[in-house]
Amino acid sequence: MSTAAAAPGRAPADGIAARARGLTKAYGSGETAVLALDSVDVDIARGRFTAVMGPSGSGKSTLMHCLAGLDTVSAGRVWIGDTEITGLKDRELTRLRRDRIGFMFQSFNLIPTLDALENITLPMDIAGRKPDDEWLDEVIDTLGLRDRLGHRPSQLSGGQQQRVACARALASRPELIFADEPTGNLDSRAGLEVLGFLRDAVDSLGQTVVMVTHDPGAAAHSDLVLYLADGRIVDEMEHPTAEAVLERMRLFAGGSPQSPGLEVVRDRFDGDGVAVEEA
Numbered sequence: 001m002s003t004a005a006a007a008p009g010r011a012p013a014d015g016i017a018a019r020a021r022g023l024t025k026a027y028g029s030g031e032t033a034v035l036a037l038d039s040v041d042v043d044i045a046r047g048r049f050t051a052v053m054g055p056s057g058s059g060k061s062t063l064m065h066c067l068a069g070l071d072t073v074s075a076g077r078v079w080i081g082d083t084e085i086t087g088l089k090d091r092e093l094t095r096l097r098r099d100r101i102g103f104m105f106q107s108f109n110l111i112p113t114l115d116a117l118e119n120i121t122l123p124m125d126i127a128g129r130k131p132d133d134e135w136l137d138e139v140i141d142t143l144g145l146r147d148r149l150g151h152r153p154s155q156l157s158g159g160q161q162q163r164v165a166c167a168r169a170l171a172s173r174p175e176l177i178f179a180d181e182p183t184g185n186l187d188s189r190a191g192l193e194v195l196g197f198l199r200d201a202v203d204s205l206g207q208t209v210v211m212v213t214h215d216p217g218a219a220a221h222s223d224l225v226l227y228l229a230d231g232r233i234v235d236e237m238e239h240p241t242a243e244a245v246l247e248r249m250r251l252f253a254g255g256s257p258q259s260p261g262l263e264v265v266r267d268r269f270d271g272d273g274v275a276v277e278e279a
């Protein structure tokens with residue numbers, strides 16, 4: 001299924017930020033081989049917030065890693081903007097990731113010995129690039145980090161650490177931000193804050209964000225939800241609400257009960273509904 005993260009009712013997306021064709025990823029070989037991605041075609045529209053959802057093991061992280069050049073593909077082709085990244089040498093890939101992509105992870109991935117400001121500017125320091133001070137100030141103020149810049153990660157709350165990670169991802173104005181469960185380690189209030197910042201980055205700054213999440217409430221902040229199951233994109237939803245996302249997940253769970261991993265979805269989202277109420 002080919003899909004484009006352009007939402008009707010909004011200005012048309014200015015191009016495609018990332019693209020995959022026939023993206024296939026297998027782990028292992030022989031009888032133990034796992035097909036994590038099965039010939040995925042996807043277009044990620046520039047200036048949009050795309051969420052990737054699906055049961056545990058459906059291939060969400062693998063898709064993100066392959067789109068971001070963090071993992072090699074078994075077959076198929078991947079582009080960041082107009083640059084085909086499949087086939088790039090490790091050094092070229094490292095440079096492309098450093099210069100053109102921002103990352104956020106569930107575990108923040110901050111350097112403990114550096115203070116917040118040093119963490120924020122680290123990717124640019126490594127690249128030997130001087131930050132745009134005006135832009136850096138705007139990012140720091142937008143994320144409310146001004147009075148925390150001299151603090152090390154251990155002196156910050158989880159929410160503040162993720163805001164630092166968000167600032168780090170935004171600081172170099174990357175073409176794309178990939179966020180893998182960025183709210184997974186946060187309480188609902190801190191999670192909402194981080195999602196608000198990502199939403200704002202898309203709306204005010206034209207940033208492109210791709211976020212993997214299990215949480216319908218988090219997905220509701222996106223423009224488009226892509227649903228993965230068994231390594232394929234099986235559905236998509238524009239202008240998602242937490243309730244609609246939850247309903248769609250229930251439909252999948254009820255629609256093919258034999259699919260591996262769907263019990264996890266049912267358990268997680270069909271129980272007390274906490275994930276939805278947090279939205």
Ligand SMILES: Nc1ncnc2c1ncn2[C@@H]1O[C@H](COP(=O)(O)OP(=O)(O)OP(=O)(O)O)[C@@H](O)[C@H]1O
Pocket residue numbers: 027028034035036054055056057058059060061062063
């Ligand atoms: N390094 C690896 N070696 C072997 N199999 C792997 C590896 N990484 C992922 N897989 C398998 O690939 C499939 C997709 O994994 P992936 O982590 O992309 O799923 P996911 O949807 O992100 O899951 P979760 O929601 O639990 O994080 C799973 O069956 C997983 O076990």
